[in-house]
Amino acid sequence: MTDRNLHQIADWNGRTGERWVANQARLDRMLLDYGRAAIAAAAPRLGEQVLDIGCGAGAGSLALASLVGAKGGVLGVDVSEPLVGRARELAEDRPNARFQVADASRALLPVAHFDLLFSRFGVMFFDDPAGAFAHMRKALKPDGRLTFVCWRGTGENDWVRLPLKAIAPIVGPPAPPPPEAPGPFSFGDRARVERILAEAGFVDVVLKPVDHQIVFGEGKTRAAAIDDAVDLAFQVGPLTRALADQAKAVVEEAKIAVRAAFAAKAGERSVVIDGAGWVVTARNGAS
Numbered sequence: 001m002t003d004r005n006l007h008q009i010a011d012w013n014g015r016t017g018e019r020w021v022a023n024q025a026r027l028d029r030m031l032l033d034y035g036r037a038a039i040a041a042a043a044p045r046l047g048e049q050v051l052d053i054g055c056g057a058g059a060g061s062l063a064l065a066s067l068v069g070a071k072g073g074v075l076g077v078d079v080s081e082p083l084v085g086r087a088r089e090l091a092e093d094r095p096n097a098r099f100q101v102a103d104a105s106r107a108l109l110p111v112a113h114f115d116l117l118f119s120r121f122g123v124m125f126f127d128d129p130a131g132a133f134a135h136m137r138k139a140l141k142p143d144g145r146l147t148f149v150c151w152r153g154t155g156e157n158d159w160v161r162l163p164l165k166a167i168a169p170i171v172g173p174p175a176p177p178p179p180e181a182p183g184p185f186s187f188g189d190r191a192r193v194e195r196i197l198a199e200a201g202f203v204d205v206v207l208k209p210v211d212h213q214i215v216f217g218e219g220k221t222r223a224a225a226i227d228d229a230v231d232l233a234f235q236v237g238p239l240t241r242a243l244a245d246q247a248k249a250v251v252e253e254a255k256i257a258v259r260a261a262f263a264a265k266a267g268e269r270s271v272v273i274d275g276a277g278w279v280v281t282a283r284n285g286a287s
């Protein structure tokens with residue numbers, strides 16, 4: 001299949017990738033606790049080799065590179081040229097972190113080389129997830145392990161549920177995506193993740209819920225923080241897709257509704273919203 005993942009590759013090299021680069025610092029702050037939870041579960045050791053799947057701007061790769069030390073190494077793989085460009089800039093003083101622009105589901109990877117396959121929110125975008133994980137598993141040592149963090153469903157993630165609910169009276173409820181369509185919430189269903197990883201040859205698959213509040217907006221005042229949250233919601237995530245073809249007046253109306261929803265959330269000079277993820281661990285079934 002030659003056209004695999006083409007939609008995601010175009011998206012992450014187009015507007016989505018550009019917006020992620022533009023918002024890299026605050027997205028990294030938002031995702032920090034989830035990344036830390038995944039790294040704690042992965043427990044990287046000095047000298048280990050790690051593959052960071054869908055590494056984006058490399059926050060996970062850089063944290064892992066410092067933990068595996070100079071004798072270890074991290075290879076970050078991502079389809080997005082702009083995000084890998086940012087990762088390389090941020091990694092200038094980390095020679096044991098390298099980056100490759102490639103589709104992880106078919107990248108040329110060394111066989112049985114990595115101790116750890118890792119990802120922070122980078123594995124939910126494959127058209128054929130079982131095929132992708134089976135391919136990446138070949139790069140894992142026989143006794144190697146897999147650890148990643150992904151989102152649970154939209155219904156549990158208020159940072160997306162609340163704004164989508166707020167715009168529903170204006171643009172109608174969002175069309176439910178096909179249940180297995182690639183996207184940030186496509187690994188929300190525990191049984192689906194277990195099935196994908198079993199099919200790909202992993203064993204001892206464990207999904208643990210990990211819930212952290214997300215600082216979605218920040219500012220010098222509460223009003224500025226709410227504006228910041230609205231700005232982010234209209235740049236990154238499902239709202240951008242839900243409003244993609246709408247007239248300017250409709251988008252403005254939607255902004256007012258989302259602002260009201262965010263204003264109801266906690267925070268002094270921030271907007272703090274609940275998030276819900278899985279930390280998933282597994283072992284190579286080849287061992």
Ligand SMILES: C[S@@+](CC[C@H](N)C(=O)[O-])C[C@H]1O[C@@H](n2cnc3c(N)ncnc32)[C@H](O)[C@@H]1O
Nearest residue numbers: 012054055056078079080103104120121122125
């Ligand atoms: C939600 S972002 C997470 C980025 C980064 N891991 C982080 O935590 O900041 C998802 C990433 O997956 C990447 N991605 C999507 N499909 C991919 C594929 N087939 N192979 C490699 N990377 C992919 C995107 O380009 C994007 O950088």
